[in-house]
Amino acid sequence: MLTPAEWEVLALSLRVALASVLLSLPPAIGMGWLLARCDFRGKLLVDGLCHLPLVLPPVVTGYVLLLMFGRRGWFGPLLEVLGVNLAFDWKGAVLASAVVAFPLSLRAVRLAIEDVDPRLEGVARTLGAGPWRVFFTVTLRLAAPGLWVGALLAFARSLGEFGATITFVANIAGQTRTIPAAIYTYLNQPGGEVAAARLVWISIGVSLAALLGSEWAARRSRRFGNAS
Amino acid sequence: MGRTAVPPVRQRIVTLSLRLQRQLSDFCLDVDVVCHESVTAIFGTSGAGKTTLLHLVAGLTQPDAGRVELDGRVLYCSTEGTNQPPEARRLGFVFQDDLLFPHLSVDANLRFGYERLARAERRFEPGQIVDLLEIGPLLRRMPQHLSGGERQRVALGRALLSSPRMLLMDEPLASLDQGLKSRIIPYLRHVRADLDIPILYVSHSVAEILELTRQVLVLRRGEVLAHGDFFDVASNPEVLPLLDAYGFENVLPVELIHGSEGAARCGEQLLRIPPCDRPAGTRLFIGVRADDIILAQQRPVGLSVRNALRGTITSISAVGATRLVTVDVGHKLVAKITPEAVDELRLAPGGQTWCLMKTHSLRLGPEID
Incomplete structure (x- = not known):
């Protein structure tokens, strides 16, 4: 049904998107908790910085990433010492997607945590649970539907990521050519419209499946009790 | 239980x-x-x-x-x-x-x-x-x-x-x-x-x-x-x-003399309370709202009220347009009356008065341990 080239693009896209969710969700949870539960100086500024990738043109985000993590970037020498190569590599695409997706999952996680009654956390403390245990067994558990929504948004945004990725790690088959980059490539080739159209359908299918899957997971975690 | x-x-x-x-x-x-x-x-x-x-x-x-x-x-x-x-x-x-x-x-x-x-x-x-x-x-x-x-x-x-x-x-x-x-x-x-x-x-x-x-x-x-x-x-x-502020309810400790007849004792004075099936000698609290207590200068005759406790007024405090009169009948009782009634009955701390309470305005409370 799918050609080997299409399989490669699809597999790479899913791999990059999943890895980007895994990379962006933990900091989104930490930052979401911080913004939902704590008051500190400069909170507004932190909030603004976190949302910057949402409002910046993706090309700008990609270029900043290049300045920071490119071979001759600020952290280039450090990455070289660590043996990490992001340039022209799928891991670079993951980083670009994660940065762009971060504000979306942060918003969802933060709203979900704000919805958890802080008094429930207080009760858990008086019952002998330390702050970390309360965070994992009460706060995160009750915020779970929101975490699923955040994960979906990050996944979808990563699947659609184009500008930051192509600026940061270019468009290399098998490494950084995800579905949008592949469609763009086909459209620039004479007679590539049919191949592009096939990828468009694949893209619609994957996105729809992700949407339904996330909705199902969110409903499951909202139906308390089945999990305990 | x-x-x-x-x-x-x-x-x-x-x-x-x-x-x-x-x-x-x-x-x-x-x-x-x-x-x-x-x-x-x-x-x-x-x-x-x-x-x-x-x-x-x-x-x-x-x-x-x-x-x-x-x-x-x-x-x-x-x-x-x-x-x-x-x-x-x-x-x-x-x-x-x-x-x-x-x-x-x-x-x-x-x-x-x-x-x-x-x-x-x-x-x-x-x-x-x-x-x-x-x-x-x-x-x-x-x-x-x-x-x-x-x-x-x-x-x-x-x-x-x-x-x-x-x-x-x-x-x-x-x-x-x-x-x-x-x-x-x-x-x-x-x-x-x-x-x-x-x-x-x-x-x-x-x-x-x-x-x-x-x-x-x-x-x-x-x-x-x-x-x-x-x-x-x-x-x-x-x-x-x-x-x-919550409709003050007096609480009096009493001792049952005969539960099913509703006979009880508060200190030396007798009270007629709603009947209950608890044994004689049981000590319990009864509640009565300050609004439900009538003050009288003498023990009344020809009234349906069963209970009249004699006591000494210890204080009168003004709360808004009403007066709270505290009467010591062996225990403190608070009656809520109008300022006009205070004047007419010439109520003053140290004076004697009778507190009248209908049996059915008394609420049986918990037993005293």
Whole structure:
């Protein structure tokens, strides 16, 4: 049904998107908790910085990433010492997607945590649970539907990521050519419209499946009790 | 009431000493008291700082300064820099809303604190508490499928199973209707009688407080207005208006002479109360609202009123457009009358008067232990 080239693009896209969710969700949870539960100086500024990738043109985000993590970037020498190569590599695409997706999952996680009654956390403390245990067994558990929504948004945004990725790690088959980059490539080739159209359908299918899957997971975690 | 495997315990003397300051939005909570009773009720109108005080004791809110000591253990001290986190204080908190964990079954809620305790620190077993509170049939249910009274019992059980050194209860019955309240109170009395756990009990209902204790701490705008036996505190002219805000109900201790005939004795004077089937010699409280007491200069004749208690007026305080007259009939009784009536009857402190009460305006209260 799918050609080997299409399989490669699809597999790479899913791999990059999943890895980007895994990379962006933990900091989104930490930052979401911080913004939902704590008051500190400069909170507004932190909030603004976190949302910057949402409002910046993706090309700008990609270029900043290049300045920071490119071979001759600020952290280039450090990455070289660590043996990490992001340039022209799928891991670079993951980083670009994660940065762009971060504000979306942060918003969802933060709203979900704000919805958890802080008094429930207080009760858990008086019952002998330390702050970390309360965070994992009460706060995160009750915020779970929101975490699923955040994960979906990050996944979808990563699947659609184009500008930051192509600026940061270019468009290399098998490494950084995800579905949008592949469609763009086909459209620039004479007679590539049919191949592009096939990828468009694949893209619609994957996105729809992700949407339904996330909705199902969110409903499951909202139906308390089945999990305990 | 459910049987219980817990042997009755003699109430331990506890010492909770509190010295706390905390700036609130429009006043400063400033408390300096030592409580020795096993159950102390904190009474005050809403916004008096009662809930904040409990939160400060539990460590859920930070005081500006002060010291909290329970049985010689310092939980908080601003000068020494001691500040135990809530989980180390081991104080069981029961909130006004039950606040059960919605994602856990009743059983898992009950075990939340219990499972985090080292075996040696567990004072009760789930079975014991489940029997005491009669929540056995609910164990597999989810909190959202329980009634208000059931939820509050589970919340109480959950707190007890964390083997707390003290229970902090913040108006645990306030969100329940009257019928449910009277069904929960026996469980609280069981907890008080059977388990050796001191309780700090916040409420603005005098009737509820007297079911559990006579030791009250009255808060007004963050300050301790009075502290001690309810009957001493209630005669304090500054406390009376607070009590009156909820329709003040007098509470009189009486001794039954003949329950089914409704004959009782209050000190040396006889009273006709609603009949009950309790044995002669039973001591219990009866309640009568300040509105339901009529004052008279002489013992009336030709009236249907059965009860006339003779007493001496100790004080008359003005509360808005009414007067609260405190009469000592062996116990303090407060009657609410108009200023015109005070003038017409020439009522004044030191004078004698008769307090008239219809039998059916008397409410049977809890037995006195």
